[in-house]
Amino acid sequence: MLDLNRNTALAIAGICGTAFIGYCVYFDKKRRNDPEFKKKLRERRSKYAKQVGPSGTTFPDLRDVEAVQKFFLAEVQRGEELLALGNYEDGVEHLTNAVAVCGQPQQLLQVLKQTLPPPVFAMLLEKLPSINQRLATSPTIAQKKPDDVTTATITDVDDLE
Template sequence: MVSKAAIGLAAGICGTLFIGYCIYFDRKRRSDPNFRRKLKERRKARKAANKAPTTKLPDLKDHEAVQRFFLQEVQLGEELLAQSDLEGGVEHLGNAVAVCGQPNQLLQVLQQTLPPQVFHLLLQRLPALGQRLVAQTAAASMVEEELE
């Protein structure tokens, strides 16, 4: 039978070897000349992905597409808020408000159902979402005029 001391000694040696390997690997990774460049590129890409609008608004003339988009955005917003992703949830709910036919009534419902801090964040985002909607609508009409 193996004694408890032998098992403890073996576990200690394995732990020390693992920590030594981690330190060795970390130094080797950091001394790589491309490490810092790759790290900066990844950070820039992540920051650009967070700033870019993730949702493409539907054609506002197609009522069915707008209705599907509205329901999809409300569902996504609720799911993200349930997962504690406030930024994503507010963005999707804001998209739903932007394409909604009766935004005042929707905002009243959201005010009653959402926590106050989330609702205030939504109200702060609405002007930017409205500008994006107007810009996309203007761009779509310009494309239609060019095609004619």
């Protein structure tokens, strides 16, 4: 009697599994044949690409202090990890992002000048002019009203060289 129940349970499980897979295949085909599917997919991908931005980094809303602090710490940590692994280009990219959202970029740059090797710090200085452009194209800045836009600038970079 135990074998009969076990065989019956296996047969029911097999039938249910086959029905579920058939259900998935049918509705996936129906979804893909929908004329609006590709249009919606393109819209979703372009929306995501705008959120991420050209450098692949999504900046936080600069009005949210907690989000900016988390972003800053994460970027500094990731930059240090990449530099330790020898990936200087990506490490400098993350440190540049941290400088972009830092409340006191001159002090951060002074610390980085003392801690980074001179060639790596030179790479960082080369990337600094692109910070304002990346922040300006950030979705969190672009979504603000024109009278509410705050532009972050880093001045006196020449003093660090």
